[in-house]
Amino acid sequence: MSPRAALVLGAAIWPGGQPSPTLRRRARHAARLYHAGAVTHIIGCGGPGRHPPAEAEAIARICLEAGVPAAALLREDTSTRTLENIARARPLLARIGAREAVIVTDRYHAPRAWLTARALGLRARVSCPAPRGTSRRALARSWLREAAAILALPLTLWR
Secondary structure, three states: OOOOEEEEOOOOEEHHHEEOHHHHHHHHHHHHHHHOOOOOEEEEEOOOOOOOOOHHHHHHHHHHHOOOOHHHEEEEOOOOOHHHHHHHHHHHHHHHOOOEEEEEOOOOOHHHHHHHHHHOOOEEEEEOOOOOOOOHHHHHHHHHHHHHHHHHHHHHHHO
16 A cells, blocks of 8 residues: 555644643544554644644654554644645655545534645545534534635635
8 A cells, every 4th residue: 555644633732731632532533544554654733732732742642542653653743724734744745655645633624624635736535533522512613613714715725
């Protein structure tokens, strides 16, 4: 199999360096993809936010705990939004020779992430973990936020 990477898009780090449930869910899903042989590498995406460490570092730690070898983990640890996550991960994909990626994010975020990847010339598909542990209210808020972000996407990409 030619190299294929999972791009795990970042999510919040809580006070005390605790990954949010969203970030844990995404990272564990990527680890399952790795163990199933669907990907050969995992690229954690996301720089430092309000609380350290960088989201990419937290993703790598979670994947290591799930048994993914360190050699299969890469970090894109400077981005702060979806467009940057994907754009700044592209050199890492090139470094490992991956021609396509599996974007790991939540269902509400998947359409915008996929459209962004396509606009940046990245051949990608999306794989989403089940939204376990997320309240319906939080999911509804996330879907509404993403609807607005999708409407703004052409302007974001144009800039």
